[in-house]
Amino acid sequence: MKVIGVVSQKGGVGKTTVALNLAYALARRGQRVLLADTDPQGGVGLSLQRLQPGPGFAGYVARKLPLESVVVKTRLPEFDVLPMGNIAIQDTHALAARLVDGAELRRLVSDAGPRYGILVLDTPSGFTGVTLGAMRVSTAVVSPLQAEPLAMRSASQLLEVLAALRAEGATLTLGGFLLTMLDLHNADSLGVAMEAWSDLPNAVVFQTTIPRDPLFLRASGAGVPVGLLSHQPPPVAALFEQAAMELEARIGLAKDEKDDGPIPLFA
Amino acid sequence: MAPYRSLPDAETLSRLLYRAGVTSNGPAGPFAAPSDRISILAAEPSDGPRARAASPVSAGAPIAPRAFGETEHGDFSDVIASAPPEEPADSGSLPTIAEMSEADLQASIFGPHLESMPTEERLGAFVQWLMGGTGAFAAFVADTEGLPLTNRNAPESYLAAIGPLGRAQETIARFVPSPEAGSSTVELDHQNVLQVIWSDTAAGRLAVGLVLGGALDQTMVRRIRKITQLSMSIRGEA
Numbered sequence: 001m002k003v004i005g006v007v008s009q010k011g012g013v014g015k016t017t018v019a020l021n022l023a024y025a026l027a028r029r030g031q032r033v034l035l036a037d038t039d040p041q042g043g044v045g046l047s048l049q050r051l052q053p054g055p056g057f058a059g060y061v062a063r064k065l066p067l068e069s070v071v072v073k074t075r076l077p078e079f080d081v082l083p084m085g086n087i088a089i090q091d092t093h094a095l096a097a098r099l100v101d102g103a104e105l106r107r108l109v110s111d112a113g114p115r116y117g118i119l120v121l122d123t124p125s126g127f128t129g130v131t132l133g134a135m136r137v138s139t140a141v142v143s144p145l146q147a148e149p150l151a152m153r154s155a156s157q158l159l160e161v162l163a164a165l166r167a168e169g170a171t172l173t174l175g176g177f178l179l180t181m182l183d184l185h186n187a188d189s190l191g192v193a194m195e196a197w198s199d200l201p202n203a204v205v206f207q208t209t210i211p212r213d214p215l216f217l218r219a220s221g222a223g224v225p226v227g228l229l230s231h232q233p234p235p236v237a238a239l240f241e242q243a244a245m246e247l248e249a250r251i252g253l254a255k256d257e258k259d260d261g262p263i264p265l266f267a
Numbered sequence: 268m269a270p271y272r273s274l275p276d277a278e279t280l281s282r283l284l285y286r287a288g289v290t291s292n293g294p295a296g297p298f299a300a301p302s303d304r305i306s307i308l309a310a311e312p313s314d315g316p317r318a319r320a321a322s323p324v325s326a327g328a329p330i331a332p333r334a335f336g337e338t339e340h341g342d343f344s345d346v347i348a349s350a351p352p353e354e355p356a357d358s359g360s361l362p363t364i365a366e367m368s369e370a371d372l373q374a375s376i377f378g379p380h381l382e383s384m385p386t387e388e389r390l391g392a393f394v395q396w397l398m399g400g401t402g403a404f405a406a407f408v409a410d411t412e413g414l415p416l417t418n419r420n421a422p423e424s425y426l427a428a429i430g431p432l433g434r435a436q437e438t439i440a441r442f443v444p445s446p447e448a449g450s451s452t453v454e455l456d457h458q459n460v461l462q463v464i465w466s467d468t469a470a471g472r473l474a475v476g477l478v479l480g481g482a483l484d485q486t487m488v489r490r491i492r493k494i495t496q497l498s499m500s501i502r503g504e505a
């Protein structure tokens with residue numbers, strides 16, 4: 001099983017949106033995916049408004065409930081979600097403390113391992129406790145890079161954190177920066193994208209970019225990935241399918257790794 | 268250079284990229300494929316992403332016993348959404364499926380060379396079209412025992428429901444005037460339905476199963492039946 005941490009220094013850059021839509025796209029592509037919310041503020045839980053309240057990850061940690069009893073099934077048989085669950089506001093701190101050393105996350109990884117091909121972790125913003133814990137158990141991290149001034153600062157910060165974790169012996173890799181909220185008509189926004197493409201190695205910046213699009217707001221309002229906004233999914237949903245394909249190739253999940261050459265176009 | 272530039276200078280950056288494990292051999296070195304360095308943190312499932320192979324099309328394939336609910340994924344619950352709001356069909360220039368002529372519909376699914384297309388490819392194109400054309404969450408084509416010829420997203424347990432449904436259909440056809448290879452709709456939890464459309468084809472009786480937010484109308488059902496027959500038509504006969 002591969003563990004994908006979705007992380008970023010800055011808040012509100014689209015981590016939860018990326019985690020949900022990417023996880024959904026990977027599942028649509030036939031991967032067995034568990035999306036887990038490790039944010040005690042409940043990012044994924046909040047964005048999935050129709051979710052019935054349940055014990056969730058908090059119950060898994062605090063009450064040692066079995067994983068099967070806390071994951072929530074979705075419309076897609078390949079896709080399960082582990083929301084943060086019910087947690088009293090005064091307990092968020094204690095819960096976060098238990099996630100920091102990584103033991104609970106390692107238990108999650110070993111429980112999920114036999115049943116899923118990919119575990120996607122949505123994390124709180126900032127490279128503090130819980131997020132570092134999540135990064136320690138991750139195979140690779142994906143970091144949304146909001147195409148806005150100052151975004152590149154958080155890119156360097158992520159590289160610093162990766163360097164520090166690797167110096168500590170962690171083996172996680174950078175799955176890539178995913179440019180989000182890109183506005184091609186705005187010079188500043190475009191400037192960030194240009195800087196990312198020109199100064200960072202190609203291999204760490206997703207070719208796919210996610211535009212700034214009100215549909216994402218609508219989707220999070222409705223509590224669905226953009227691919228489920230209507231029976232005819234909007235074109236932006238395809239971008240996440242594309243990002244999912246890129247990710248599969250980057251982390252060695254591509255279904256058939258051997259290049260079987262061009263397939264004849266004409267029958 | 269943009270005033271908000273915030274990456275460090277090139278040399279510092281390339282050292283940082285090296286330390287972060289992005290580049291493998293020192294500053295400005297080539298990027299190493301990430302898979303070189305991925306650590307496997309938990310047992311790797313041997314099967315990888317699920318790839319359901321289509322069972323052989325030939326009749327008489329061995330029938331594996333299968334219990335209900337054998338899958339770990341028993342249902343399509345609506346965590347992600349209850350049925351997305353029905354949007355009015357795009358009344359723009361494109362004809363709806365019901366309006367298309369049979370020939371156009373066939374060409375839009377299989378392209379111009381249906382006759383020379385291998386059955387597997389036809390089924391692949393058919394299921395792809397089924398998902399897009401009906402908005403189904405899962406679609407499959409199975410034989411009377413529920414063995415799939417092709418399947419996208421449907422859990423085993425749904426396939427296992429096909430056998431009893433087909434037998435019920437045949438029984439019912441003895442009482443009420445209805446075709447043996449008719450269709451039926453099973454109401455599922457979470458406002459979904461499983462719609463099963465039977466057709467008698469060159470490869471015997473087959474079921475198309477769809478999991479969707481609401482049942483399709485008779486026009487669509489008949490069209491799907493026709494296309495199922497085309498998918499299985501013996502080459503040269505299509």
Ligand SMILES: Nc1ncnc2c1ncn2[C@@H]1O[C@H](COP(=O)(O)OP(=O)(O)OP(=O)(O)O)[C@@H](O)[C@H]1O
Nearest residue numbers: 011012013014015016017125181212213216217220
């Ligand atoms: N590409 C986009 N275009 C427009 N709006 C977006 C886009 N991506 C995310 N949003 C919106 O921006 C807001 C913040 O996104 P999101 O919650 O995913 O960020 P986050 O990084 O998880 O935030 P937090 O740090 O609070 O966890 C949400 O309202 C979301 O709907």
Ligand SMILES: [Mg+2]
Nearest residue numbers: 015016039043
């Ligand atoms: Mg969030």
